Amino acid sequence: MRRRLLIALTVFAAIAVLAFAVPLSLTVATSRTQQLMLARSGDADRFATLAAAAAGAGDSRALSDEVVRYHELYGENVLVVDAKGTTTANGGANIDEPDIATAVAAARRNQRPRAVGQLTPWGAPTMLIARPVGTGVQVSGAVVIEASTARARADIARTWALIALGGAFAMTLFTLLALTLSRWVLRPLAALSHAVADLTATLPKPRAETVAAERPASIATHHGGPPEMRALAESFDAMALAVADSVDAQRQLVADTAHAMRNPLAALTIRLDSLEHAIPGNAAKAFRGASAEVERLTSLLDGLLALAAAETPAAFDAAGLADDHCDAVQVVADRFDAWTSAYAAAGQELRVNPSADHADVAVSADVLAQILDVPLSNSCRYAGPGSRTELVVAAEPGWVTLTVHDDGAGVGADEIDRLTTRFFRGSTAVSGGSGLGLPIAAALAQARGGTLTVAPVHPNGLAVHIRLPAASRP
Numbered sequence: 001m002r003r004r005l006l007i008a009l010t011v012f013a014a015i016a017v018l019a020f021a022v023p024l025s026l027t028v029a030t031s032r033t034q035q036l037m038l039a040r041s042g043d044a045d046r047f048a049t050l051a052a053a054a055a056g057a058g059d060s061r062a063l064s065d066e067v068v069r070y071h072e073l074y075g076e077n078v079l080v081v082d083a084k085g086t087t088t089a090n091g092g093a094n095i096d097e098p099d100i101a102t103a104v105a106a107a108r109r110n111q112r113p114r115a116v117g118q119l120t121p122w123g124a125p126t127m128l129i130a131r132p133v134g135t136g137v138q139v140s141g142a143v144v145i146e147a148s149t150a151r152a153r154a155d156i157a158r159t160w161a162l163i164a165l166g167g168a169f170a171m172t173l174f175t176l177l178a179l180t181l182s183r184w185v186l187r188p189l190a191a192l193s194h195a196v197a198d199l200t201a202t203l204p205k206p207r208a209e210t211v212a213a214e215r216p217a218s219i220a221t222h223h224g225g226p227p228e229m230r231a232l233a234e235s236f237d238a239m240a241l242a243v244a245d246s247v248d249a250q251r252q253l254v255a256d257t258a259h260a261m262r263n264p265l266a267a268l269t270i271r272l273d274s275l276e277h278a279i280p281g282n283a284a285k286a287f288r289g290a291s292a293e294v295e296r297l298t299s300l301l302d303g304l305l306a307l308a309a310a311e312t313p314a315a316f317d318a319a320g321l322a323d324d325h326c327d328a329v330q331v332v333a334d335r336f337d338a339w340t341s342a343y344a345a346a347g348q349e350l351r352v353n354p355s356a357d358h359a360d361v362a363v364s365a366d367v368l369a370q371i372l373d374v375p376l377s378n379s380c381r382y383a384g385p386g387s388r389t390e391l392v393v394a395a396e397p398g399w400v401t402l403t404v405h406d407d408g409a410g411v412g413a414d415e416i417d418r419l420t421t422r423f424f425r426g427s428t429a430v431s432g433g434s435g436l437g438l439p440i441a442a443a444l445a446q447a448r449g450g451t452l453t454v455a456p457v458h459p460n461g462l463a464v465h466i467r468l469p470a471a472s473r474p
Helices: 002-057 061-074 098-108 150-202 208-214 219-223 227-278 281-311 318-323 328-345 365-382 437-447
Strands: 077-082 087-091 126-135 138-148 349-354 388-396 399-406 451-456 462-469
Touching: 002 061, 002 077, 002 087, 002 126, 002 138, 002 150, 061 077, 061 087, 077 098, 098 126, 098 138, 150 227, 227 281, 328 349, 328 365, 328 388, 328 399, 365 388, 365 399, 365 437, 365 462, 437 451, 437 462
Parallel strands: 349 388
Antiparallel strands: 077 087, 077 138, 126 138, 388 399, 399 462, 451 462
């Protein structure tokens, strides 16, 4: 992956450098070519003016002297001819060369001069600048300068070399930056891959039936990617499978243990019941305490079984979960009827406050009733005589919220967040309870895409909010 990243960054850097260096080089060559052409065109115009004056005066000696001095000073050849093509002044030009003859003929015909190509360090050593002598349609001769391009080409080569050095420096800098960036990006990925691989090696191997039945297809199988990413995806797949298998094994252990302990407890309960009539009066209190502890242990095991079932996705039929739905308002009404007598016996009041006629949720009626029974039971047991408990049903787009709140004794602020923790019992729970009711209800809600939260009620009391996904009515 590092190699691919470096190649990509280097290619982008090279494109950026070339996109800057190539236009700059061409601009430099064009500018130097135009500079040379302008300078020699001015000289050719001056010689054309001198030739016209010499033709008018009938004396070309001054023109010849000027051409010779120019040739000696600049080392460039100059040729001046009259209207008939006869040489008037020559400063080192070879009139037999085809290019010079062609340039003279074109100038005598007053044709537009041929465009001069852009100079390059490896271009032609000379260029021809031709001008007609005279104005308008009356041409009395021609001037041709065979200009040397050596100095201009040297200037272009020197500038191009500087641009090339600058580009090489920029590429070196970009390469160093690419190396630094690739290391910065890939170092955490490599560390994460090694950490996941080391962690996966310490986990127990998944069971063969789990691998065959539950292992999802790897992300790399569908999307490919660099070798490092594929290795990391495979490590994550193996780790997720091992962790899921370990969690399932732990849940199964809890369930098996609870099942295994229920039979001895049932036998112990029967024996205690059979011994009740034989217990002497001075031991009756201890006997009743032992019986209560056996009943509490039995309740605790029942709670563990329910929690294991609630937290195990395999315990529910996936298709059933998708199809189950019920009317939350109807379920709330049923639970109100079921709990009214218990609240009345405890000296409390139970009310229902639905905000709609229907509120369909994507949960079966039995599961919703099981979830609601937990906060109702807690409120009935711990809110205290004279308190009032209210069941509220509220619907919103995509969700249905059921709230059970009371104005009883409530729970301390430091205990609110711990009420859904396994085996935790609030300080107000002075009797009974296993600390598994709210965790079971929360697990049942979460297994169906919902949440269960506990919040205080001001000035006193406790509220349990159950938020479940809504089900669309047919």
